[in-house]
Amino acid sequence: MASAFRIALIQLAVTANKVENLTRASKLISEAAKSGAKIISLPECFNSPYGTKYFPEYAEKIPGQSTESLSKAAKDNEVFLVGGSIPEEDNGKLYNTCTVYNPKGEMIAKHRKIHLFDIDIPGKFKFKESDALSPGNTLTVFDTGFCKVGIAICYDIRFAEIAQLYCKQGCGLLLYPGAFNMTTGPAHWEILQKARALDNQLYVAAISPARDETASYIAWGHTSAVNPWGEVIAKANHEEKIVYADIDLAYMNEVRQQIPLQHQRRHDLYQVL
């Protein structure tokens, strides 16, 4: 399998119309596949506006309407597809869930957001995802043949240990469907991607919905990809856009040889268990 491949990150303009979101996502997935992308990702909450009041209304069982549409898009375009996330209903509980498909359209992974977004920045921004959602309890890595890919959702990017564990499990790429906002986005979105990429010397991408100034939660946008040297190699502004990034695992290995962090850890003194 090739050590260099293209990924596409779809900064989708999500609306309140679920069918419209699914149709538009499928169209952009086809466009990205035609441009040579082998792994394609949608943003967090790609089928619904982001907000605790929307989750119960848009929630679906898996499999359901949205995941059937993702499976078909992966199969029709013969790509690995990371389905951003959707509000999922299971046994009376709601989750923020990412499903992943192989080029045959088979679901190969399902990841529920582990850390719920409960923050309070007085006078600026408050959000309590746990008012509506329950947290997931598993970490998620899948293999593509190109490299192993680790998945986590949005707020999960702030927890460095997950990325470290994924690195230890052999991932070359971490994908974070996410929707930062106008307070934390400019402050932390890019620097967190750089931090996870540099700490672990791998590729990191974060995939946001496009910004909708009329929404109750205004997403920062700025879908981007960062290489193992900590450089932003591809980036959107805030409008709908497909962001392409070329992943080069030979380059990743070069960086790891030049600065051999992986072999220099003092596990005799410390260890993340």
Ligand SMILES: NC(=O)CC(=O)C(=O)O
């Ligand atoms: N929306 C999120 O889950 C996270 C976020 O916006 C932040 O960490 O900031």
